[in-house]
Amino acid sequence: MKPTDISNPEYFHKVVDCQYACPAHTPVPEYIRLIAAERYTDAYMINWESNVFPGVLGRTCDRPCEPACRRGRLEGDDGGEEPVAICRLKRVAADNKGDLSGRIPSVPTQKNGKTIALIGAGPASLTVARDLALLGYQLELYDENKKGGGFMRSQIPSFRLPETVLDEEVDLILDLGITTHFNQYVDSLKSVLDKNYDAVFVGTGAPRGRDLQIPGREEASANIAIGIDWLSSVAFEHVDKIGRKVIVLGGGNTAMDCCRTARRLGGDEVKVVVRSPYADMKASPWEKDDAMAEDIPIFDNHVPKEFVLTDGKLSGMLFEKVDAVYDEKAKRSLVPTGEDLVLIECDDVLIAVGQENSFPWIEKGLGIDFDRWECPSVDKITYQSTLPHVFFGGDAAFGPENIITAVAQGHQAAVSIDKFCSGKDVHERLPPLTNLISQKMGIHEWSYDSPITDDDRFKVPHAEKDQLLKDRKLEVELGFNLESGFSEALRCLNCDVQTVFTENRCIECDACVDICPTDCITFTETDDEPILRAKLSAPSTNLTQDLYVSAVLPTERVLVKDENLCLHCGLCAERCPTTAWDMQKYFYSVAKAGKS
Numbered sequence: 001m002k003p004t005d006i007s008n009p010e011y012f013h014k015v016v017d018c019q020y021a022c023p024a025h026t027p028v029p030e031y032i033r034l035i036a037a038e039r040y041t042d043a044y045m046i047n048w049e050s051n052v053f054p055g056v057l058g059r060t061c062d063r064p065c066e067p068a069c070r071r072g073r074l075e076g077d078d079g080g081e082e083p084v085a086i087c088r089l090k091r092v093a094a095d096n097k098g099d100l101s102g103r104i105p106s107v108p109t110q111k112n113g114k115t116i117a118l119i120g121a122g123p124a125s126l127t128v129a130r131d132l133a134l135l136g137y138q139l140e141l142y143d144e145n146k147k148g149g150g151f152m153r154s155q156i157p158s159f160r161l162p163e164t165v166l167d168e169e170v171d172l173i174l175d176l177g178i179t180t181h182f183n184q185y186v187d188s189l190k191s192v193l194d195k196n197y198d199a200v201f202v203g204t205g206a207p208r209g210r211d212l213q214i215p216g217r218e219e220a221s222a223n224i225a226i227g228i229d230w231l232s233s234v235a236f237e238h239v240d241k242i243g244r245k246v247i248v249l250g251g252g253n254t255a256m257d258c259c260r261t262a263r264r265l266g267g268d269e270v271k272v273v274v275r276s277p278y279a280d281m282k283a284s285p286w287e288k289d290d291a292m293a294e295d296i297p298i299f300d301n302h303v304p305k306e307f308v309l310t311d312g313k314l315s316g317m318l319f320e321k322v323d324a325v326y327d328e329k330a331k332r333s334l335v336p337t338g339e340d341l342v343l344i345e346c347d348d349v350l351i352a353v354g355q356e357n358s359f360p361w362i363e364k365g366l367g368i369d370f371d372r373w374e375c376p377s378v379d380k381i382t383y384q385s386t387l388p389h390v391f392f393g394g395d396a397a398f399g400p401e402n403i404i405t406a407v408a409q410g411h412q413a414a415v416s417i418d419k420f421c422s423g424k425d426v427h428e429r430l431p432p433l434t435n436l437i438s439q440k441m442g443i444h445e446w447s448y449d450s451p452i453t454d455d456d457r458f459k460v461p462h463a464e465k466d467q468l469l470k471d472r473k474l475e476v477e478l479g480f481n482l483e484s485g486f487s488e489a490l491r492c493l494n495c496d497v498q499t500v501f502t503e504n505r506c507i508e509c510d511a512c513v514d515i516c517p518t519d520c521i522t523f524t525e526t527d528d529e530p531i532l533r534a535k536l537s538a539p540s541t542n543l544t545q546d547l548y549v550s551a552v553l554p555t556e557r558v559l560v561k562d563e564n565l566c567l568h569c570g571l572c573a574e575r576c577p578t579t580a581w582d583m584q585k586y587f588y589s590v591a592k593a594g595k596s
Contacts, residue, residue: 121141122152247317302322
């Protein structure tokens with residue numbers, strides 16, 4: 001293998017698994033160390049610069065960082081360890097931050113003469129607004145609702161996300177001088193373009209819920225609602241009750257929000273029914289756990305066949321039981337078992353089987369191309385449409401995802417809009433901001449807490465169930481207290497503190513090999529990667545993780561470190577008699593608009 005090029009900013013970025021997995025690439029270990037140091041406001045600002053909504057995401061994020069966490073790859077006394085509670089630590093920073101005045105960047109008093117229209121006040125548009133307002137752009141934000149937040153407000157129940165938390169973080173952006181046009185539905189893109197904005201950003205989400213057209217749908221329509229529309233009606237207090245027996249169709253997070261909300265609005269017998277096997281449900285595991293903890297059963301492998309009416313009113317649904325069969329390519333087929341149809345009684349049904357984009361307000365002939373699914377053709381790097389000064393982001397660009405993905409796309413769209421308005425090539429992307437600094441304070445002393453704790457993941461306390469089901473606005477999770485938050489932060493392995501090897505200092509004494517607790521270091525003759533992986537001290541089987549390979553040493557061997565096994569404990573650097581090993585903190589931040 002060729003020696004590893006550690007000057008490539010993406011090499012060490014990939015080693016910080018949690019940050020690499022985050023769509024916005026939030027510097028996770030950095031803010032967790034700040035929490036351990038009780039610097040909550042600093043930890044909050046690290047998040048705010050990157051993911052914009054720390055308090056919101058500390059409660060509602062889909063947590064792509066946590067399955068990637070190195071801690072989850074360790075073996076504990078009772079089996080595999082759980083990842084660090086990265087998401088809920090973000091909430092610790094948000095809940096305990098101090099005064100932010102003086103910490104939020106100031107808006108230029110002298111504007112740059114460019115005005116941008118933002119359609120939709122969801123996370124993508126608000127991210128674009130935050131980034132561009134700091135560069136002197138005039139931003140005009142349009143939304144049909146009376147407040148900003150988009151689906152964060154209309155589709156995430158208050159028992160998961162208190163309105164006060166959302167209001168605070170939305171207002172941090174709007175207070176940057178954003179001109180708002182709330183309670184104003186945009187029914188014509190042409191009318192917006194006619195106002196001669198320098199650029200337009202569309203962040204309207206995926207506002208249309210999919211329906212289910214099976215026998216009885218039309219006749220029972222009075223007692224059937226589309227999940228996202230129903231959640232919005234509840235959020236804006238147009239709906240405050242539901243029938244005693246409720247069926248929720250679907251296996252995603254929206255279905256989980258629907259069923260838990262229904263329990264709080266009078267549904268004594270709420271059931272979730274999903275076509276797929278339980279393990280294949282799209283809902284996050286913790287969302288399923290929370291639903292079942294509120295006495296909501298989940299019936300999997302049931303395909304809806306018919307709405308049943310009695311005396312002209314919905315009384316139940318018929319389902320066909322199926323088995324999931326997978327072919328050699330892991331493609332799933334749902335095969336009927338041949339059993340009799342299953343009748344489940346109900347008074348109301350909530351359909352949460354997916355969402356899709358809807359652009360009836362974008363006229364044809366404006367220069368925006370649409371694909372065969374009637375979605376706009378959008379560049380996946382620049383977020384630019386085929387009409388050069390119109391950009392898309394969030395769910396409006398590529399379909400339903402999540403808040404953190406919308407934020408990440410908003411950052412990149414802001415880069416493109418800034419370049420477009422400056423007459424620059426939008427395809428020339430900004431490099432990340434990086435730094436690599438030694439943590440050495442003495443021969444065997446580091447500037448960070450390197451010992452590895454053996455604590456299990458701490459549990460986030462919940463409010464009492466009998467209280468929760470009486471008040472739809474009472475927050476379920478109480479969050480870590482300061483003591484638990486501190487202890488959970490110490491579980492982080494500091495994966496951004498990298499082991500950096502300097503070949504010309506190495507005397508090949510094997511001291512690092514002897515001290516390494518995971519056998520991740522090997523001195524051997526170089527070879528092709530598959531052969532090299534097989535002959536390491538601990539054979540390297542995780543091909544998603546890189547090998548750190550040195551240049552050829554005087555003995556014609558190379559040093560190889562398996563990044564999959566390394567704990568970043570620093571023992572190799574402590575033991576090395578020549579300082580060939582050093583622990584160096586790697587900071588990686590995605591460049592925002594105007595940072596070129």
